[in-house]
Amino acid sequence: MPRTKEQFEEMRNATKEKIHSAAMKLFVRQGYGSTNVQLIADTAGISIGLLYRHYRTKDQLFHELVTYALEGLKRNIAAFESGESPKQLMDQFVDEVYHDMMNGEELANLLILMNQSLLASADKDDALHEEMLQVNARLLDVTAQLIRTGQQLGEFRAGDARELAVLFYAAIQGLANLKVLLKEEFSMPSPSVFTSFLYKEGV
Structure with a gap:
């Protein structure tokens, strides 16, 4: 059964929350310059491709x-x-x-x-x-x-x-x-x- 628009939005928001949480933790603990997008994706438990779908940089x-x-x-x-x-x-x-x-x-x-x-x-x-x-x-x-x-x-x-x-x-x-x-x-x-x-x- 295909997902509804609301379900897609919930999934999108849940993914963004994972990214936000991972990025904040990494930026705070090791600094902005020492944190790369691959590390953020790994910490969030998602693929780097999915991260780039939400944030270009x-x-x-x-x-x-x-x-x-x-x-x-x-x-x-x-x-x-x-x-x-x-x-x-x-x-x-x-x-x-x-x-x-x-x-x-x-x-x-x-x-x-x-x-x-x-x-x-x-x-x-x-x-x-x-x-x-x-x-x-x-x-x-x-x-x-x-x-x-x-x-x-x-x-x-x-x-x-x-x-x-x-x-x-x-x-x-x-x-x-x-x-x-x-x-x-x-x-x-x-x-x-x-x-x-x-x-x-x-x-």
């Missing part, structure tokens, strides 16, 4: 992964700008980070991949690099504003909101690096520990 695949990570940051920006309770928004975000770090490698790999991409293209004048800079700067701005609002409501600790936002994201990036380095030995701090420098005691 390694650069195209890398670009799509970075774009995917950027879309996630944009969703975070939209959530932080929603006008909901600052503490509830921060709790939700930290819970998501905690569960993603505990249950898989995708978030850690995406964060490291974005960092690698920013550093590798620092001397280039391309649209993706500029978008990454703008989105990261915007995320920092809206997070600082969220913290200021939380401070005004008496829920967040006093202090320079932008400095606290920088520390917050530096901690997440550092945890991503540790997860990749320590592997099974990695232990993610609980959400209450992770937010202890942001919230007032007893709130």
